[in-house]
Amino acid sequence: MKQLLLDVLPAQAPSLENYVPGPNAEALAALRALPSGRAVYLWGPAASGRTHLLRAMVADSADAIYLDNDAPINTFQAVADGDAGHALLRRVAIDDLHAMDDARQACVFALYNRWRESAATEHALSLVVAGDTAPHQMQLREDLRTRLGWDLVFRLDALSDADKMAALGRQAASRGMQLAPDVLNWVITHVDRDMRRLSALVDALDRYSLAAKRPITVPLLRAMLAEQPEPSNPDSPPPTLS
Incomplete structure (x- = not known):
């Protein structure tokens, strides 16, 4: 043949509306209602929709950014430190955390600290992070690994x-x-x-x-x-x- x-x-642009939740309805509901000052860690196998959900969370938002392992390290550093135009971000999505090198892990660690310090202020941001395994199984620096469980954690299953x-x-x-x-x-x-x-x-x-x-x-x-x-x-x- x-x-x-x-x-x-x-393909359709990722959105929360065109995400098919299947067994992941609880995670989708939490993301729909996610306010500033909260964090979510999503984990699951390939094809479970991690990237779809993260891209949907920042779609069409001038005050949101999506970062994965291909993003330049200087962008990671600027977001983690709140430098220049990144100071006004209200949502940050970090994808494929399991694939990141030490330098990017250090930036994500700093970002978690920034998120927690600002959670109760007018500069609060929401943080959505995704990886392929549960927090306690992630092969990461220990201080970052423990931060993944600081707030909401959801397992995503493939459809x-x-x-x-x-x-x-x-x-x-x-x-x-x-x-x-x-x-x-x-x-x-x-x-x-x-x-x-x-x-x-x-x-x-x-x-x-x-x-x-x-x-x-x-x-x-x-x-x-x-x-x-x-x-x-x-x-x-x-x-x-x-």
């Missing part, structure tokens, strides 16, 4: 296939579409299982079905994916379907 390219389908199929079915129904079980099963077994990209696939399938004036079936879905253009950068091939 011809390789079917999914990377050209744009089951049943959760994803139910979420896609609800999304389709909200658009007036009906996805038959065989279509949902084909998507789950053949397509990249990132929920944002699966949601983008449902949106694209709705448009394609309307344009083709054909009902949504597995052959229609395969035809749509087969018509996607090749990626522009041959050195970075996208995930493929088999």
Whole structure:
């Protein structure tokens, strides 16, 4: 079968609204209501939605910033110290803490101290940090590891296939579409299982079905994916379907 390219389908921007909680509803509710002066540590395996939630928490906010292991060390230092334009930040999201080197860990440690010192003041900020394991199992400097448990801690679990199929079915129904079980099963077994990209696939399938004036079936879905253009950068091939 011809390789079917999914990377050209744009994923939805992360938001709390398009996060599918599955077993993580408690964590989502806490993030929705998170006030300044509170901190949350999220931990869980890959594909549990850590990055989605952290990016959603800072989306479209001029007074918020997202940092991961790729952020320059000078940016980490400025945020930790509250220097220059970073003094007015009200929310900081730190992703993939488990991957950070000693210098970045030192900055996150300083940031936790800044967060605690300012918690009861007009300069209070909220702090959302994510890693792949529980605080007591993190391989970090000890003084930082203990700070992860200072406030709220939530474990995130990856969505089951049943959760994803139910979420896609609800999304389709909200658009007036009906996805038959065989279509949902084909998507789950053949397509990249990132929920944002699966949601983008449902949106694209709705448009394609309307344009083709054909009902949504597995052959229609395969035809749509087969018509996607090749990626522009041959050195970075996208995930493929088999």
